[in-house]
Amino acid sequence: MRRRKEPLLPDEMDMLTDDLAALRRLGRDLVAGIRREIAKHRARNVDHEPEQGELTMTASRRFDGKPETAADSRFFDLRESGYRGPIDQDGNAVTSGQAKEILDALAQIPST
Structure with a gap:
């Protein structure tokens, strides 16, 4: 990307500020939506009994809790x-x- 030699005009600065604010709102909305989906998933699976053939997470013996190799x-x-x-x-x-x-x-x- 080529660099501009002249400074941004006030209107251009306003547009960039508005775009940045919109991106921040979008990011907050996405994070909130993801958190809601995780909470729903956890609420549905609180008393879930695994069915035959269903994969389940087992407790790891690793100190970091990652799945065992x-x-x-x-x-x-x-x-x-x-x-x-x-x-x-x-x-x-x-x-x-x-x-x-x-x-x-x-x-x-x-x-x-």
Whole structure:
């Protein structure tokens, strides 16, 4: 977009001010409408029992509350089953290899 070299005329400034005010009103109206729809949806689903085959949200074990990935599920399942060893970025138990050797050596260092 090319820049104007001359300043805006008073009428042009008034038009821009009016446009900005209209956009702000539109934004407030949209936000209010969205909030109303969310409230209606929540009110309808307060006592809603899921039907067979209907997807439901399950509680996440992640600290941030986001849905669990497959790796997250494997990680939490391993920890809940009592496994206390190293786990890789894919949620799998590390049972061999250089990473296992390094982690075992670190575990032998006494804590202060």
